[in-house]
Amino acid sequence: MDEDDEEWEGVEQDAVSDSASISEDGDEAPQLVPIRSEENGEETATQGPATASGRYVPPALRKQQLAASAPSEETLKLTRQLKGLLNRMSEQNIATVLADIEEAYRKHSRHDVTNSLTTLIIDGISSHGAHLDSFVIIHAALVGALHRVVGIEFAAHFVQCVVEKYDTAHSAAKAQEDAENRGKECSNLLSLLAELYALQVVACVLLYDLVRELLAGPLLELDVELLLKLLRLSGLQMRADDPSALKDIVQLVQDKVDAQEGSVGSRTKFMVETLVQLKNGKTKKGQDADGAGARDVVERMKKFLGGLSKKRQVMAHEPIRVGLGDLRNADKRGRWWLVGAAWAGDPLVEHNHQKTQSTKPEDHDALLALARKHGMNTDVRRNIFVVLMSSEDMVDAATRLAALSLSDVQQREVVRVALHCLGAERTYNPFWALVIQRTTTPAQKITLQYALWDFLRGMGESRVGGAEVVKNAEVDAAPMDTSGSVGETKMENVARAYGWWIAKGACALTTLKPLEFELLQPQTRRFVKRLLTHLFISTQVTSPVAPISKATRKREALESVVIHAARVPTLQRGLLFFLNSSFKKSVDGPEGEFVRWAVQIAKETLAAGVDVNALEDAD
Template sequence: MQSSNVQVDSTAGKYVPPHLRNTGDDERKAELEKLKRNVKGLVNRLSEPNMASISGQLEELYMSCSRKDMNDTLTEVLLAACVTPALMPDRLLMEHVLLISVLHHTVGIEVGAHFLETVVRKFDEVYKIPSESKECDNLVAIVGYLYNFQVVHSVLIFDILKLFVGAFTEKDVELVLFVLRNVGFALRKDDALALKELISEGQRKASNVGSKFHDQNRVRFMLETMLALKNNDMRKIPGYDPEPVERLKKLQRTLIHRSAGGSDMKLRVSLDNLLAAEQVGRWWIVGSSWSGAPMISEQGNANSKQSTAEGQFSAKVLELARKQRMNTEVRRNIFCVIMTSEDYLDAFEKLLRMGLKDKQEREIVHVLMDCCLQEKTFNAYYAVLGEKFCSQDRRFQMTFQFNLWDKFRELSSLPSSTFNNLVQLVTRFLQKKCLSLSILKVIEFGELDKPTVRFLRQVLTKLLKETEPEDLASIFGRISGIPKLGMLREGLKLFISHFLLKNAQSQGPAEQAAMLSERAQVATKAMEAKEAKLKL
């Protein structure tokens, strides 16, 4: 019975996370030592040619071991290799940071976030104690390369530069030069205004304090470098060579091309946020826990046990999520992000940063569709967000397709507002070419019921009337010449002639009927285009 009490605090009945259980156990220490040897062996063999192999093996370790143990071990091994009293070669630092960047995109943002936070904490400690050691330079270089390889946003780099310019000692001037030489032109591209303000502040400091320095050349060199950046003149910076970074960036793009994380997974976090993470929590990691004292001060208080969503979102939004039957934490978080984002790009970035995989990732489409269809009137926000996901990766297109097929089977039972929203959403996706007309292949044109006829009539009429002829040719041309879609093409041609054109001539104005007939001909010709070529 004694051993079973290790995992649960018997007095308070509290759950104890796996990494806090059996902390003195020899078996666990042996496991961690073995893990450290494995990771160290892989990192020691790391080089540009075998980057894919090493990152793949580390991904496998992430799958088979605790993520916390892996993050701690990998960070410890990398810092031991990169942060020494001597200045490390740029190539070595770049390769090690590239490895973190690849894992950040393929495994999850918590890999880069943990490494970044550890590096920044270490930098804060070393920076406060002046010494001749080059540890501080190495740590600053690591942060710079994390920015170069898309792990962190420029906000952090500007915070560090402002810290150096504010203190403006000889060591600070040296570090400013070091940072600007490594990432100055990238900063100019990302935020030219912020760089301009920083340069102005640096020039003011140099005129006020620079005369007190023993070595005036260093200050002069810093000002020349700043001026070269301001004028976008790379030649004026001695030793500046962007080629090694660009070559590794190209390698990075090939290694993370198929990752599920998306293109923008940069951590938009400030220096103060990182240093105060233990006090205010890690908001930049979706789903991270926080054990700050105010939340655990009362052991018996059930209200203090908040889920991730409850800590991030207002009670009003959470109540709305409950009413919409968002019954799992993943669905709740997705719903709250969609509802509280500033715009569709903000929502897209936040949803990607959640780092969802496979089945959980498909929930994004399910929740998005659910929100869109439950609105009283159609809201284009959901459609635009859906378009963004479709353009991001084909797997989102497939999830939307399967979701729409489910809705097509339920047309007869859909409320009027939901039916209208579905018509608008499908038409929009077809117009923007997010989805192909092949989504209609599941509809049996020989056995159409009234709701399906109404749905197809509304979608096709809207598509023909509101789309330019050139775009129509492109939309209908996508299903041309594909043998498997022959039945769909014949079904659409028959439906357009029988249900659309006959009704239009008898019901609407002559001009509308003429335009519809003209557009229908464009659509029919587009569907037959490749077939005609094949016959020739």
């Protein structure tokens, strides 16, 4: 198999300009150049003299182009509805507003709702005058709620748009020489980013990048004002998240002030004093009193966001760890923070950027032939294979799979096809794990369990699955090896995928319950050790491509996954035996240190479950 046919990498395609189109004969169609009317200052579209071909545009075609560029009546109605919800939103009814927005997502295109909502919130925040802190906090809380309910796509799009608007406002404010006429757009948008950070939508990386940029040039009055604003809202949290970065920034500020000693104003001195106090963990009483009311609102909004999971299903909602440079270069480098859109260092990224977004007929035929070559022996499997192989990223794949309108039985084939493609990759491709995580249904969770049992039987664990499962294996056969031996690359790929799925709730750790851990085959022992290692890492990271150095040490995240095994006594004892026997030796360095920590937490969680079960048996 050619590498181009076999490997798929989800890459965010460059957006095609709306102002250009291609005519039927293949020539570039003339563009409409907007000109400004002298009478009313409004823009009207007319045929510009500098069109690509210089041809005349008939009035009928001109009207069609104008109609295509204008928002539809349905979009205008949606915008009015969302604007009404935002106008009525308060701390008391934010839950009701969230429910109404969820309903809008069910009735309208996700793209339209996301774009309209993003524009309305940003335009409302970035007004010329100053806002109350509570106003900004409530809107940031709504974004945080949608991050949990709708998914990371909304929050990522929103944050990118806020940064773009902030850049524009900051440039305009710098160009405004009269400080009195300078608006508060830039300050308001910075406050919004600070509150998004407080509510765990973005991580401290973005805010530290903003601080460094403000300190990059001379200390202007505007930049000092913005720095003070940011420190007042987020200083303590930034210090707690990354104190070493704060020390570097304090040193940078002090060096800059020393260089400008003769021209430093009182506000700049106050900012330096505030930074030093923040670094030392001290704040003035007056500053604490000023921000007490806003912090109370933030705490109430945090409780609101934390309670969402009790009333509805929520998505993974870890803070988006994206920097300022990544956001500004998203169209060139891809949006890696969408976990699967694109990632740096991949040689296929540049190649895939040149591909068209739609699958051409000849490409479709080639993919069908490739599907048959890979043993896709039904129309359903072949269609799923073509959709997955031709998708731009995991979001596009999930959307196109939903458009197939598969039944519950047919949806199981998505797991089978994805697992086959995952195992066929020469190196691990997280796209397959992310697609299954995003599209998992109850039927697919069961299929993930059976597919893992098939895989384990392929490594010689003939007892896994029970006699009834083995007897019916031909009915639900997977396109996977059953020869008694599995290639090392395939074993590693499957172990990483199942580690991610179990950590993120697409599959349960109890899937391993049929294993007899004391009698495992050598290859199975290596597979289970790799699976558990990747499971430990996946509970501490937000992206399947994140290195182990990025893993956190959140005990609760690991315990919440391992505790499920404690409810099955045989699995509980088997895992304890396996952890004690197979993880005796570990590599040195950060990786070994992390694995030892994770194994210890897992053993303590399972041991606590053993004690609880013993008490219940005694009762």
